[in-house]
Amino acid sequence: MDKKEILKEFSSNPDRYYKVNLFEEQGFVRKSCSKCSRFFWTLNAERDLCPDDADDTYSFIGEPPTTKRFDYTQAWKQVEEFFVKNGHTSVSRYPVVCRWRDDLYFTIASVVDFQRVMGSKVVFEFPANPLVVPQTCLRFKDLENVGVTGRHFSSFCMIGQHSIPEGDKGYWKDKCVDLDYRLLTDQFGIKREEVVFVEDVWAGGGSFGPSLEYFVRGLELGNAVFTEFQGELGKHTTLDQRVIDMGAGLERFAWITMGTPTAYDCCFGPINEKLFNKIGIDSDSEILRRYFTEIAKALEKFEDLNEVRRHAIKKAGLTDDKITKMITPLEGVYLIADHLRTLIFAITDGALPSNVGGGYNLRMMLRRINATISKLNLKLDIDDLIDTHIDYLKDTYPELDEKREDVKKILKIESLRYEESKVHMKKKAEKIREKGVPSVDDLITLYESDGITPEYLKEANAISEIPSSFYSKLSDLHQSENKKAVTELPVDQLPETDALFYKDDPMEFDAKVIKIFDDKVVLDKTSFYARGGGQEPDHGTIAGFNVINVDKHANVIVHQLKDGVPKEGDTVKCVVNATRRANITKNHTSTHIINASARGVLGSWIWQHSAFKDDDHARLDITHHSSLTDEQVKQIEDAANSMVKQNLQVSIEYFDRGVAEQKYGFRIYQGGVVPVKAVRIVSIQDKDIEACGGTHVKKTGDIELIKITKTKRIQDGVVRIEFVSGPTAFEYIKQQEIELKQKEQEDAQKEILAKRREENKQKAREKIPMLLEKILDGESSADGDNSEIDEIITRNKMCFTASQQYDEYFHQNFGKKLVAKDPKTAFCGIFESGPTIRIMVHAGEQSGVNAGVIAKEISLILGGSGGGDAKFAQGGGKDTSKKDTAIAKAKSMILG
Numbered sequence: 001m002d003k004k005e006i007l008k009e010f011s012s013n014p015d016r017y018y019k020v021n022l023f024e025e026q027g028f029v030r031k032s033c034s035k036c037s038r039f040f041w042t043l044n045a046e047r048d049l050c051p052d053d054a055d056d057t058y059s060f061i062g063e064p065p066t067t068k069r070f071d072y073t074q075a076w077k078q079v080e081e082f083f084v085k086n087g088h089t090s091v092s093r094y095p096v097v098c099r100w101r102d103d104l105y106f107t108i109a110s111v112v113d114f115q116r117v118m119g120s121k122v123v124f125e126f127p128a129n130p131l132v133v134p135q136t137c138l139r140f141k142d143l144e145n146v147g148v149t150g151r152h153f154s155s156f157c158m159i160g161q162h163s164i165p166e167g168d169k170g171y172w173k174d175k176c177v178d179l180d181y182r183l184l185t186d187q188f189g190i191k192r193e194e195v196v197f198v199e200d201v202w203a204g205g206g207s208f209g210p211s212l213e214y215f216v217r218g219l220e221l222g223n224a225v226f227t228e229f230q231g232e233l234g235k236h237t238t239l240d241q242r243v244i245d246m247g248a249g250l251e252r253f254a255w256i257t258m259g260t261p262t263a264y265d266c267c268f269g270p271i272n273e274k275l276f277n278k279i280g281i282d283s284d285s286e287i288l289r290r291y292f293t294e295i296a297k298a299l300e301k302f303e304d305l306n307e308v309r310r311h312a313i314k315k316a317g318l319t320d321d322k323i324t325k326m327i328t329p330l331e332g333v334y335l336i337a338d339h340l341r342t343l344i345f346a347i348t349d350g351a352l353p354s355n356v357g358g359g360y361n362l363r364m365m366l367r368r369i370n371a372t373i374s375k376l377n378l379k380l381d382i383d384d385l386i387d388t389h390i391d392y393l394k395d396t397y398p399e400l401d402e403k404r405e406d407v408k409k410i411l412k413i414e415s416l417r418y419e420e421s422k423v424h425m426k427k428k429a430e431k432i433r434e435k436g437v438p439s440v441d442d443l444i445t446l447y448e449s450d451g452i453t454p455e456y457l458k459e460a461n462a463i464s465e466i467p468s469s470f471y472s473k474l475s476d477l478h479q480s481e482n483k484k485a486v487t488e489l490p491v492d493q494l495p496e497t498d499a500l501f502y503k504d505d506p507m508e509f510d511a512k513v514i515k516i517f518d519d520k521v522v523l524d525k526t527s528f529y530a531r532g533g534g535q536e537p538d539h540g541t542i543a544g545f546n547v548i549n550v551d552k553h554a555n556v557i558v559h560q561l562k563d564g565v566p567k568e569g570d571t572v573k574c575v576v577n578a579t580r581r582a583n584i585t586k587n588h589t590s591t592h593i594i595n596a597s598a599r600g601v602l603g604s605w606i607w608q609h610s611a612f613k614d615d616d617h618a619r620l621d622i623t624h625h626s627s628l629t630d631e632q633v634k635q636i637e638d639a640a641n642s643m644v645k646q647n648l649q650v651s652i653e654y655f656d657r658g659v660a661e662q663k664y665g666f667r668i669y670q671g672g673v674v675p676v677k678a679v680r681i682v683s684i685q686d687k688d689i690e691a692c693g694g695t696h697v698k699k700t701g702d703i704e705l706i707k708i709t710k711t712k713r714i715q716d717g718v719v720r721i722e723f724v725s726g727p728t729a730f731e732y733i734k735q736q737e738i739e740l741k742q743k744e745q746e747d748a749q750k751e752i753l754a755k756r757r758e759e760n761k762q763k764a765r766e767k768i769p770m771l772l773e774k775i776l777d778g779e780s781s782a783d784g785d786n787s788e789i790d791e792i793i794t795r796n797k798m799c800f801t802a803s804q805q806y807d808e809y810f811h812q813n814f815g816k817k818l819v820a821k822d823p824k825t826a827f828c829g830i831f832e833s834g835p836t837i838r839i840m841v842h843a844g845e846q847s848g849v850n851a852g853v854i855a856k857e858i859s860l861i862l863g864g865s866g867g868g869d870a871k872f873a874q875g876g877g878k879d880t881s882k883k884d885t886a887i888a889k890a891k892s893m894i895l896g
Ligand SMILES: [Zn+2]
Pocket: 033, 034, 035, 036, 037, 038, 049, 050, 051, 052, 053
């Protein structure tokens, strides 16, 4: 929809769309900007320019238009007090991780809190009407502006004033604008003439309406949107639910009363000062006032941020010295304070820095903080900064205080990991540079398994550009996981299947065949659980035919049969495989238990990422930063089994979605968004409460036993826990015990053998003098009656052995002594030592043998290297497949 068209239409009829009682009462006049011709409302009849074009733009810097001064947290107290006094309910902020919308990762506006997607429609669910909320919103679009412009944040508090006019509740335009005007003038003490309202429109998601933006000295403080219509302009209709969506920036409310050079100066509490002191910034407020006023004005004029900066520097008359000693460090301090505040909110609400989805933005922000710290050469204690932030914010946001330690832990791990990965990433980048251009698939593998982004590779000159298909391919890969789409069947005309598994859940029942599609059957009612929420479908029989699959198409349950189908209209006997169902149910309930246990053991950032529950195995993927240690796995398993042992009640209740959210919080959305108004809440007392549509045991004791069989970090930020429960767990343990026993036996056997070998070697060492004597006496293997000498083949006083009963000590000493006693002799031994095959050669001076040459050549055969001199040399290699070749060669070289 073209916003310009709508604005033109609405502004051509201002009485209908924009004129409110307040304007009449107070004597506001409507003017058109002499520069841009936008329409605005003002008490100053002389005023010709809209707030963006007027000369007083940002003149509040250094000269605030209020008598009262409020910093960030004080400003919220004022706003809250005002709206509560005027009949509003003050609602706590919603999480910044937008768990209730699967099209958004982070909460980007206060109105999003109350939007729920139902099919293709967005509906509003207000926990109170009217209400006000201090909603923290995350936006990463203008990250390069943060710290530089004086007013851009990566997260900010949107004061949300929301109302739906229905009956005696809520209100519409007149009251809204009246409240906003009185908030500025009465509560904040801004002079009446300072307030200017500008006509605008809002359009999105198929609906639209007029809006009034309100400004003071060129600073837009808020925007009251009146969402009233739907459809195309001209063909539009009025919405059933008209909504007031007034969003205002709390940071700006504080700023206008403080008149500080930037909004950062009055919104981060004592953190800035702490950092200024640390760096020793020379903060001449007169220069800063001039500089940031110029920045604010130039922002409207130039597209490019560098240009804005250059322009302001020139206008404010800053020297290079002032820029390096004052502006650059200031920008760094603001960036650190801003990014850290955003990370605190996001991690408190359960997000983790990673390479996936919104986690990527968090990782990038922490890296920007670290880069700034090293650029400015700062020695900062991040924990201390986190404390300062939270101490300042905890009155407004007490939940931050509860997660203080978790935030510290996550940021510490993430910073450390970055430091560690730098070396690895550099090496990888070098390798890639050598290999040539990597394919898109290579890049995806690098990204997913090593956490190396193509941006990093580009920075490191390993690739010249990021292939345009990279991100689309990556998102396709991640989508296909969810897209195990059921082939759509034409079920529109069929009645909704009566789902007995949510009722008395009989394992045998009679049902009427409503419809047949090839091998698929639709019944009027069914106890067969249809695949959903990671739970595999029930099996069993319908009219004697085996049920091999069950899926849900909208509200119709479709059974797939094997080897035949009944006739439409027949009443058939249906039997659910009760054992399979019982096992699946145990595994399913165990995912709740393991999820809760993991959260207890590991930390508040643990969320279900996804889950799969079959009858003989199951898995739960959780959001966690590192691989699990054996100790952690044991703790989780113990905690889970303790819940089993306590035999806790598993209860199921239906709630209105809004009620459930208010009562239990957004933790209920472990399995993702719930697209229905009545949510099914499954609670294991107060230990785990989730919205879930699966089948569950009645008491945790029914599960009997949970056994974790394997854990693995499957992607950055996600750990998979594989487990079994109930009879399968007992079976697993039995199998484990058998395997353990087998292994023990094998180990014992091996030990005996090793011991025997050791004894033999010892015996061999003791025989050295006797063997020497025999060989020097000329006894040879040819005699055949001497087994010891058999092991050492001799020919013309040349000795060779590859017998395993001799160890290194033997070869070393025997050979040395032999050639010392008779310089005509030589000795070569080949023996195994660990994974290598070694060779040792001793050659007497008159033997005519060169020890070095032999050792070198044999080692080469064995895939290793050898060295020494003509008298003594040794070597070896790991290629055991060449052992026989090496022995044959050595034998021939020594014995001739
Ligand atoms: Zn204008």
